[in-house]
Amino acid sequence: MVVDVLYFAWLRERIGQPRERIETEAATVRDLVDQLAAMDDWHAAALSDLSAVRVAIDQELADLDARIAGAREIAFFPPMTGG
Amino acid sequence: MVVDVLYFAWLRERIGQPRERIETEAATVRDLVDQLAAMDDWHAAALSDLSAVRVAIDQELADLDARIAGAREIAFFPPMTGG
């Protein structure tokens, strides 16, 4: 499957781009993280501490063990600081 | 001593005046209530249910057993309903 992967805030800066299209066989978000972290040092560094990373699947908050079958857009970002 | 006695809301209406000057030997608010209630039927009716009456001595909330020595202004009114 193909998904759009989005990055925000310091994740976006460390990875160096706001979004990329990824071909993946990952079953869960965690599997996708492993695949992304193996791509290069920037991805590996940005995704090294998952306690500081939040995830949304198709614009809904999800956790790392969520399945991604059918997802079109998966976003990674730090804990939110709005308000 | 002489005190100004003030009435508000339905107490004012039942007694028929907003304030009156009273010569009293009362030691406490309760004593003053007894004196006022003995004046006429209107006072008696207005002050018959003390659970529905609040008191301020010189513009500070007080209770029925508060002493009134030195007070210049004693007000009687129903429970407050501001806001």
Place this chain on the structure above:
Amino acid sequence: MSARVQTEPFDLGAEIANFGAGAGAVVTFSGLVRDEGGRLVALEIEHYPGMTEKALDTYGRMAAERFGLSDWLIIHRHGRLDVGAPIMMVATASRHRAAAFQGAEFLMDWLKSRAPFWKREITLDGPGEWVDAVETDEDALSRW
């Protein structure tokens, strides 16, 4: 840091335009005259001039000290207030939101049960009943 009692309407937006400069959080509460299912046309609000101003100022200072408010404002109207009209407002400013919210709720609980205001209903037939105090308002005070 001020309290006002007035017959005139107030403009909440204008009141807080320069309120709480430097604060991170501003909370406002405004109370409006409800129509009570069409039964009311207005409220008539009586107060105890002199005591009211002192009471509001005292409660404002209590809230500021207790919650570390950087600013506070209380405005309460009296006289005849038509349905939909603003009756009163409070505003609180603080560094963080929790203190601003708590300060505003504290002020409202004190105002409702301890400030010398009395409301009477005005219906199509003219002046009606005095509004009864609500027991939950008295209870609300006990949480502080």
Place this chain on the structure above:
Amino acid sequence: MSARVQTEPFDLGAEIANFGAGAGAVVTFSGLVRDEGGRLVALEIEHYPGMTEKALDTYGRMAAERFGLSDWLIIHRHGRLDVGAPIMMVATASRHRAAAFQGAEFLMDWLKSRAPFWKREITLDGPGEWVDAVETDEDALSRW
């Protein structure tokens, strides 16, 4: 009953001028950029277009249902916001004050920890650190 995400400033007074008609109680919260002891000149706020609007709408509906709000409004800005500028506001309207206060606090707790906004500090030297999430904000959610 609406949520907006925008770069432009908003005027709280104008926003609530026709807000919550018929309600007895209106609560507002506004968040402003603090100078943090003179260290900051601005905040830069990033968000997740698409998800943000959905999230705010969802939290507004949750609050309305849970607290019986007759009206609610959420406005959150993004982009560069100078010290003293309004960042966001919520407003809630209800028959009685307790629901309006609780609805506003509930919305703020959800917004702070669950709406996709990120703040970065801008100092005299230019873009600085991303603001860390505060643990008490996450904890605040658990009370609901």
